Amino acid sequence: MTVLLVAHGTRNPHGVALIGDLAAAMRDRLAEHVAVSFVDVLGPSPSEALAGQGPDPVTVVPAFLGRGYHVRRDLPEYLGRRGVPPTRVTDSLGPSCEVIAALADRLHRAGRRAGDAVVLAAAGSSDPTSHQDVESVAAALALVLGAPVEVAFAAPSAKAPQYPAVSDAVARLRRRHARVSVASHLLAPGLFQTRLEHSGADVVAAPLGLHPLIVERACALARCTVPVAG
Structure with a gap:
């Protein structure tokens, strides 16, 4: 089995290294080859990474926390290009039970206290599917924490004015908590x-x-034998 981990892409070297480390962790668990590609900012793109892979099908795991534009539009466009071998595209990393539990654990380890106001800070998107996903994550996290969770964006969009910038959400909540x-x-x-x-x-x-x-979660997706439609 060949696995291709597809991420967004970033100019931050630590972010690029983390995706490589995630692929390496998957490789250790799966005992399979796990390659890396990116849909934006830097390469290789999914089609470039798959060039010359041969006729055997490849399992593509989208390293995204939601099913937004990159997962539903960009990735299929790359995988549909001439010369790309057959692929099985799994679901994205999130929304999922694993993401919810990891969010709660990260908060606990960072020092969150009972009674704190909680903001779920997502990257930001104008895509309605992304909004649905992040809202579902916020609702599930609220159940785990037993406290309300408000959604805010690191990069707010004028097309989604209902989601404030994280700093604005924090400032407003600070007045009440x-x-x-x-x-x-x-x-x-x-x-x-x-x-x-x-x-x-x-x-x-x-x-x-x-x-x-x-x-x-990433390894479970790679092992899954049932493709998930984007």
């Missing part, structure tokens, strides 16, 4: 995580990255 904790609905460090860390919150969780549950 003594402390504010931010759950990072991000996979890797980079510009967006830096914005969360500068949001003024008392607690900012680390990106989900190499959390054992995220590695577990």
Whole structure:
């Protein structure tokens, strides 16, 4: 089995390294070749990474926390190009039970206290499917924490005015709560995580990255024998 892990892409070297480390962790668990590609910012693209792979089918795992534009539009476009071998595309990393549990654990380890106001900080999108996904994650996380969870974006969109910037959400919640904790609905460090860390919150969780549950989810997707439609 050949596995291709597809991520967004970032200019931050730590973010790029994390995707490579995730692929390496999958490789160790699966005992299979796991390659890496990116849909934006840097290469190789999925079609470039798959060039010359031969006729055997490849399992493509989208390293995204939601089913937004990159998963539903960009990835199929790359995989449909001439010369790309047959692929089986799995579901994305999230939304999933593993992502919810990892978010709660990251918050706990960062120092979140009972009674803290909680913000679920996503990257940001104008895509309605992404909005549905992040809202479902916020609702599930609220059940786990036993506290309300508000959604905010690291990069707010004018097309989604219902989601404030993380710093604005923190400032507003600060007026009603003594402390504010931010759950990072991000996979890797980079510009967006830096914005969360500068949001003024008392607690900012680390990106989900190499959390054992995220590695577990990625490997489970790679092993899955039933394709999931994008």
